[in-house]
Amino acid sequence: xxxxxxxxxxxxxxxxxxxxxxxxxxxxxxxxxxxxxxxxxxxxxxxxxxxxxxxxxxxxxxxxxxxxxxxxxxxxxxxxxxxxxxxxxxxxxxxxxxxxxxxxxxxxxxxxxxx
Amino acid sequence: xxxxxxxxxxxxxxxxxxxxxxxxxxxxxxxxxxxxxxxxxxxxxxxxxxxxxxxxxxxxxxxxxxxxxxxxxxxxxxxxxxxxxxxxxxxxxxxxxxxxxxxxxxxx
Numbered sequence: 213x214x215x216x217x218x219x220x221x222x223x224x225x226x227x228x229x230x231x232x233x234x235x236x237x238x239x240x241x242x243x244x245x246x247x248x249x250x251x252x253x254x255x256x257x258x259x260x261x262x263x264x265x266x267x268x269x270x271x272x273x274x275x276x277x278x279x280x281x282x283x284x285x286x287x288x289x290x291x292x293x294x295x296x297x298x299x300x301x302x303x304x305x306x307x308x309x310x311x312x313x314x315x316x317x318x319x320x321x322x323x324x325x326x327x
Numbered sequence: 328x329x330x331x332x333x334x335x336x337x338x339x340x341x342x343x344x345x346x347x348x349x350x351x352x353x354x355x356x357x358x359x360x361x362x363x364x365x366x367x368x369x370x371x372x373x374x375x376x377x378x379x380x381x382x383x384x385x386x387x388x389x390x391x392x393x394x395x396x397x398x399x400x401x402x403x404x405x406x407x408x409x410x411x412x413x414x415x416x417x418x419x420x421x422x423x424x425x426x427x428x429x430x431x432x433x434x435x
Binding site for chain 1: 367371410424426
């Protein structure tokens with residue numbers, strides 16, 4: 213079974229530029245998550261989708277971050293404009309449903325460096 | 328603010344049993360999840376649940392506000408970062424709150 217795919221794997225940009233990340237979840241998984249992991253910290257949830265609807269985006273900095281999952285499958289996360297503190301690994305995960313105890317399967321992440 | 332706490336580093340010798348402890352302040356927590364992470368790779372679930380459980384060399388203990396991951400017969404290849412996560416049933420979608428990760432160092 214193919215896992216969660218993410219691209220690009222690495223991205224270096226200058227501050228105030230824009231960047232977008234792409235995620236393809238495991239086939240059939242209704243729930244998709246985007247996490248931000250700053251160096252030395254655990255992953256922090258940014259946004260959670262159930263199919264193409266947003267379940268939770270309370271920790272998404274909406275002035276600069278946006279995410280969409282238009283057809284309920286692939287998802288993109290965008291940062292516009294980027295700040296130095298956005299340097300982190302952005303992890304995408306998916307699960308079959310959003311029920312209690314469901315396992316979240318992670319992708320390898322996109323490492324972003326903002327200069 | 329709900330938080331999950333785990334030691335930043337744990338050291339073990341090959342062949343030993345190592346315990347990584349986790350506790351939290353999430354009031355409506357139910358399940359614990361333990362993930363293994365090699366930097367640059369996808370975090371991988373080792374064991375999860377709301378009761379003590381075992382998957383191969385990985386044992387998980389369970390208390391209301393704490394859990395331990397025990398790794399049996401530690402190997403050099405187990406050197407990685409281990410994340411504890413707690414599921415908050417009060418949140419829509421049962422979101423996970425992660426600890427800061429514990430780096431396991433293995434001495435030959």
